[in-house]
Amino acid sequence: MGAATAKKLKKLGILTVRDLLFYFPFRYDDFSKMTPIAELQAETSANVVGQVELIQNKRSWKRRMNITEALVSDGKETLKVIWFNQPFITRLLQVGSRVSLSGRVEDGSGGLAMISPVYERIGFGQAVHTQGLVPNYHLTANLTQKQIRFLIKQVIGLANLVADWLPSEIRKPGRLIGLAEAIKKINFPKNSLDIKKARERLAFQELFLIQLQSQLVKKNLSLSRAPAIEFCQTETKRFVDSLPFKLTDAQRKAAWEILRGLAKDRPMSRLLEGDVGSGKTIVAIIAMLNVALNNKQAALMVPTEILARQHYETVSRLLSGLGIKVGLVTRTNKLMSNDKFPMSNQCQNPNDKKLNATEIVEKADIIIGTHALIQEDVKFKNLALAIIDEQHRFGVEQRQKLMEKSGSELVPHLLSMTATPIPRSLALALYGDLDLSVIDEMPKDRKKIITKIVAENKRHQAYKFIYDQVREGRQIFVICPLIDLSDKLGVKSVEAEYQKLAKIVFPGLTVGKLHGRLKATEKEKIMREFLDNKIKILVSTSVVEVGVDAPNAAVMMIEGADRFGLAQIHQFRGRVGRSVHQSYCFLFTDNQSEITSRRLRALVDNHNGFALAKLDLKFRGPGEVYGLEQKGFPELKMATLFDYGLMKKARTEAIKLIALDSSLNSWPDLKEKLGEWERGAHLE
Ligand code: ADP
Ligand code: MG
Numbered sequence: 001m002g003a004a005t006a007k008k009l010k011k012l013g014i015l016t017v018r019d020l021l022f023y024f025p026f027r028y029d030d031f032s033k034m035t036p037i038a039e040l041q042a043e044t045s046a047n048v049v050g051q052v053e054l055i056q057n058k059r060s061w062k063r064r065m066n067i068t069e070a071l072v073s074d075g076k077e078t079l080k081v082i083w084f085n086q087p088f089i090t091r092l093l094q095v096g097s098r099v100s101l102s103g104r105v106e107d108g109s110g111g112l113a114m115i116s117p118v119y120e121r122i123g124f125g126q127a128v129h130t131q132g133l134v135p136n137y138h139l140t141a142n143l144t145q146k147q148i149r150f151l152i153k154q155v156i157g158l159a160n161l162v163a164d165w166l167p168s169e170i171r172k173p174g175r176l177i178g179l180a181e182a183i184k185k186i187n188f189p190k191n192s193l194d195i196k197k198a199r200e201r202l203a204f205q206e207l208f209l210i211q212l213q214s215q216l217v218k219k220n221l222s223l224s225r226a227p228a229i230e231f232c233q234t235e236t237k238r239f240v241d242s243l244p245f246k247l248t249d250a251q252r253k254a255a256w257e258i259l260r261g262l263a264k265d266r267p268m269s270r271l272l273e274g275d276v277g278s279g280k281t282i283v284a285i286i287a288m289l290n291v292a293l294n295n296k297q298a299a300l301m302v303p304t305e306i307l308a309r310q311h312y313e314t315v316s317r318l319l320s321g322l323g324i325k326v327g328l329v330t331r332t333n334k335l336m337s338n339d340k341f342p343m344s345n346q347c348q349n350p351n352d353k354k355l356n357a358t359e360i361v362e363k364a365d366i367i368i369g370t371h372a373l374i375q376e377d378v379k380f381k382n383l384a385l386a387i388i389d390e391q392h393r394f395g396v397e398q399r400q401k402l403m404e405k406s407g408s409e410l411v412p413h414l415l416s417m418t419a420t421p422i423p424r425s426l427a428l429a430l431y432g433d434l435d436l437s438v439i440d441e442m443p444k445d446r447k448k449i450i451t452k453i454v455a456e457n458k459r460h461q462a463y464k465f466i467y468d469q470v471r472e473g474r475q476i477f478v479i480c481p482l483i484d485l486s487d488k489l490g491v492k493s494v495e496a497e498y499q500k501l502a503k504i505v506f507p508g509l510t511v512g513k514l515h516g517r518l519k520a521t522e523k524e525k526i527m528r529e530f531l532d533n534k535i536k537i538l539v540s541t542s543v544v545e546v547g548v549d550a551p552n553a554a555v556m557m558i559e560g561a562d563r564f565g566l567a568q569i570h571q572f573r574g575r576v577g578r579s580v581h582q583s584y585c586f587l588f589t590d591n592q593s594e595i596t597s598r599r600l601r602a603l604v605d606n607h608n609g610f611a612l613a614k615l616d617l618k619f620r621g622p623g624e625v626y627g628l629e630q631k632g633f634p635e636l637k638m639a640t641l642f643d644y645g646l647m648k649k650a651r652t653e654a655i656k657l658i659a660l661d662s663s664l665n666s667w668p669d670l671k672e673k674l675g676e677w678e679r680g681a682h683l684e
Contacts, residue, residue, distance in 0.1 A: 274439030276574025
């Protein structure tokens with residue numbers, strides 16, 4: 001291909017033929033139904049196959065455009081076909097060409113005509129673009145479906161060279177098709193059974209890797225020892241009583257389950273789940289407090305600097321006066337509290353010592369940090385508990401790395417936290433036999449976030465409302481969707497919205513912006529200004545820092561809401577409504593379709609993350625294989641979280657295989673694939 005096309009593909013992450021083969025379609029158009037021209041009806045879409053009887057370009061001076069007109073016959077009737085400003089079509093289609101057309105039929109002055117249809121010359125081989133089930137791919141600007149289909153068609157034969165890493169011991173009895181066949185069928189299915197078979201194979205392999213990995217971990221854990229952490233009842237009770245709020249029963253129960261797990265000398269591996277705002281942090285702090293009181297170390301790893309900083313401040317403040325040293329290790333910040341932290345929730349203690357990461361990790365009792373915690377030179381003294389916040393943002397390997405830095409023979413206990421309320425049965429099916437604690441109850445004083453879909457003609461009213469909220473002291477988040485796939489970091493969309501709000505709509509208010517191009521230090525500075533209530537309105541991409549607690553933010557405004565998954569919007573919405581103020585979520589969209597309004601209405605009525613994720617899936621078209629990101633869930637491309645049957649099958653097979661040879665040395669391709677997956681999975 002030419003350099004220009006290669007560049008466009010690069011934007012999609014396609015660098016090699018292999019990447020191209022694995023760039024699966026997200027949906028299919030069903031062109032299998034052809035309509036005889038005689039039966040065409042006005043104002044409908046149709047597929048027609050016929051022969052070109054006449055084709056010519058005309059110039060319309062009045063409308064200043066080029067018009068291509070053709071007559072196409074299917075042997076019984078003829079149909080007029082019109083394209084605008086595509087004069088090159090006469091070079092591709094000539095009188096006598098057989099063509100397949102797909103488009104809208106309209107009733108014009110000269111009778112029925114098909115307007116600007118998708119066309120394809122057929123004759124040699126099979127029609128790729130307009131016949132049968134035609135794949136659709138997620139694309140970047142300036143790259144057409146036709147182009148990518150053409151490219152994939154060119155290389156599809158090479159699928160035969162892709163090694164099938166799934167052992168035949170599993171493939172055969174499971175009636176799964178081979179990998180090469182699956183790649184071919186997912187790209188160019190002949191019928192819906194092909195799609196089903198291909199999807200089953202590809203979904204199975206994803207679930208199988210998850211299962212295999214979790215079964216191997218389980219096996220390892222059962223052979224290892226962990227430091228037993230004694231429950232310090234008096235101190236824990238005193239600490240809980242000192243909190244400004246009363247723990248919910250669900251928090252109490254989760255904390256208790258965790259403490260019981262820590263008391264054993266076998267490593268705990270537990271998932272703590274609770275919807276956004278359910279109060280997972282405090283439960284983690286109770287666990288860390290007990291570890292510190294046992295003179296051991298606890299580490300809390302979080303995905304972003306801002307969140308690390310916020311957790312550091314919360315923990316230092318809550319634990320001040322107990323003689324516990326709290327450390328912060330991020331790329332730009334390395335601090336350790338001096339245990340005389342003032343009882344205020346503002347800013348950093350000027351007395352905090354600046355040390356290097358190695359010193360902090362050696363000296364502090366509780367260490368909070370980002371990926372910086374798993375750098376080469378960092379080594380803990382006696383890590384007894386590793387906690388991963390927003391666990392889906394970390395890869396298996398990163399988790400592993402943290403565990404390996406324990407500084408002793410003993411394996412630390414592991415607690416993963418997630419905001420995605422996966423039902424117990426699903427979590428068990430997905431992650432094997434890990435322990436699970438669920439916070440299924442919100443703090444009592446929480447008000448429901450009032451969610452509204454705002455029509456375009458009510459936009460100014462929403463702005464007025466926002467203005468009043470700011471005047472009352474509240475703050476606002478504005479989330480922008482990525483409009484252009486090439487705008488991966490959201491610079492363009494955030495910039496445009498920022499200009500509009502800062503210059504035109506709210507010239508008197510301080511507006512800030514946050515997107516992926518900003519440096520970590522800049523991001524932190526802006527988030528800090530927002531937390532300090534200096535910035536009133538923060539315009540951001542969906543990267544708006546997960547888990548950050550901005551209690552004063554009361555309005556979450558989402559532009560292009562139809563472009564986000566429901567579960568994802570629910571996560572955004574969880575950024576507000578964290579205090580006594582009544583909070584709001586406004587959804588804007590210019591998509592008028594019935595399905596969009598049904599989807600968004602689900603958010604108005606429903607405040608449960610899992611139910612929303614499920615609805616998301618339901619609203620997808622039947623041909624859609626994947627598409628919407630499922631934030632908060634393990635990254636699945638093909639499988640969905642509702643493939644219970646397949647999940648069970650994957651689990652059974654993983655257990656069987658490990659029983660045969662837990663070193664996996666009998667299946668070198670599989671072993672390599674698992675390693676590759678562990679390194680790459682979930683990395684954002
Ligand atoms: P998440 O589960 O999303 O991580 P956080 O732990 O950040 O939630 O808690 C959200 C907010 O709720 C914090 O400001 C925290 O102080 C507060 N909070 C936690 N538990 C309670 C409780 N039992 N009652 C009232 N507020 C609470
Ligand atoms: Mg959190």
